[in-house]
Amino acid sequence: MSVLAWLGLCAVTGALGFILARGRPCRGELAGEPTYLALHIAGLAAPSLRAGLNGNSARKAVRHLRTLLGTSALAITSAERVLARDGDGVPDDDQVLTEVRVVMMGGRPHVVAGEPSAVLVPLTVEGRMIGTLAVYDAEVSAVLVRTATEVGRWVSGQLELAELDTSRRRMLEAEMRALRAQISPHFVYNSLTTIASFVRTDPERARELLLDFADFTRYALRRVRDFTTLADELSCVDRYLLLERARFGDRLRFTVQVAPEVLRVPVPFLCLQPLVENAIKHGMPGEVRVVIKDAGPEAHILVEDDGIGMDPEHVRAILGEDATAGIGLSNVDLRMRHIYGHDYGLVVDSAPGEGTRIRLRVPKCHSAHDVL
Structure with missing residues (x-):
């Protein structure tokens, strides 16, 4: 007791x-x-x-x-x-x-x-x-x-x-600020450079990409909230993938499969996009797959790539305190463990030359969701 x-x-x-x-x-x-x-x-x-x-x-x-x-x-x-x-x-x-x-x-x-x-x-x-x-x-x-x-x-x-x-809320807000600071310099420059490359050759596409970029940043930089829905997270990921596809062209292939039953499941804010970003970083050139399944009391999320993979030491680094080793993965892992318990952290399976698979479980019902 x-x-x-x-x-x-x-x-x-x-x-x-x-x-x-x-x-x-x-x-x-x-x-x-x-x-x-x-x-x-x-x-x-x-x-x-x-x-x-x-x-x-x-x-x-x-x-x-x-x-x-x-x-x-x-x-x-x-x-x-x-x-x-x-x-x-x-x-x-x-x-x-x-x-x-x-x-x-x-x-x-x-x-x-x-x-x-x-x-x-x-x-x-x-x-x-x-x-x-x-x-x-x-x-x-x-x-x-x-x-x-x-x-x-x-x-x-x-x-x-x-x-x-109160301490938990302050910790989550600090972690969200850290994640946003990590996203901003890493992603904004590449996106704007890609959009600029289309301004003269394909102005209409440049306009569409600029709107996608505005939607993504509006979501990522909005007022801190602990939770959102899987539908909102997937909308953010969709904008992100469109921008990255414009940058990498046919070298980036991606598929997204989602069970409709889980779209309204509450999830921690910005928990999915960093996983996709990591998959693109380690999976290029190649295919990125996002699969979200209904698993009874939980939603099961899989983000995988068929890229170069990572050795065990690097996997431990990205789930540790080395913020430069992984793009937001340690942040997501810590938030999931703080909110739901140690059994709900990220599970990363990877080996050199064998791609990377990141699994995430989210309870459909939890007392923390009451703030949504």
């Missing part, structure tokens, strides 16, 4: 214990109903907490957390201000923040005696205290302290997941 899952279990168990301590279920009540209730309320609070600690997320979560604890009042604070409150009995902001500073300095739960009594629990992300959960009731029992502490740890776990989500 992961650490975050364990924290969630502890929190819900603690909350359940507090609920049961306050009152046994009535005769005839289902034995599992208190457990269901605690889990249900925690589930209502979780989505907003996964947005991180801010005023909006705190306002959405505070009522559910107070219901989970069953206390008269509850406040969620950052290190500097009260973000949200629910119920009667939360003191004014200055008084709350005075106690918050004690918690932030001590790094442990702090009990306040008086009217009302309170227990303030630190909220942490990666060992940093970023706020508190302030729980108010007529009296603070040992059970309430334990329960509030566990709920605070569960909230911290959700906030840590939010931090991981």
Whole structure:
């Protein structure tokens, strides 16, 4: 069991214990109903907490957390201000923040005696205290302290997941910027040179190629999005192949076979074109084939060429950190592994004189696709 899952279990168990301590279920009540209730309320609070600690997320979560604890009042604070409150009995902001500073300095739960009594629990992300959960009731029992502490740890776990989500998005955006920077100098110059060569001899073809180039760059350089559809990726590849065919002429042959059922499958943005670009680089002169099949819960993508092939050392280099060894392949490989797991990286089969085959699997349904 992961650490975050364990924290969630502890929190819900603690909350359940507090609920049961306050009152046994009535005769005839289902034995599992208190457990269901605690889990249900925690589930209502979780989505907003996964947005991180801010005023909006705190306002959405505070009522559910107070219901989970069953206390008269509850406040969620950052290190500097009260973000949200629910119920009667939360003191004014200055008084709350005075106690918050004690918690932030001590790094442990702090009990306040008086009217009302309170227990303030630190909220942490990666060992940093970023706020508190302030729980108010007529009296603070040992059970309430334990329960509030566990709920605070569960909230911290959700906030840590939010931090991981943010880090993941930043990483993907950085990798997309790196991929775009790699495409731009490599491809733009050759395309414009090819188009220029047709300006006098075949102006109409030059015009068509210029429009293809505009469509390709508009897609490749558009605002960063994590995902697109296979149909959009294939449209980008089609423009790219037309431009490369104009450059290489009959030396470049290509075929594209796609199962219609997979056209709407979400895929990471710019995951297909770098594979085709690599195939052209290592397969000229020769044929490049793109085959995309429906494989039940997944879409299976194959990009292969019958060119010169690569030795094992070069294959390891293009899937490693050497950005000059492969045109975007390491970028695609890393993004696939980060999004879907280590089993979903690129599989490259190649040997000198035997061409190259790159296989890619994409799940049709995945939680990451929700941002599409």
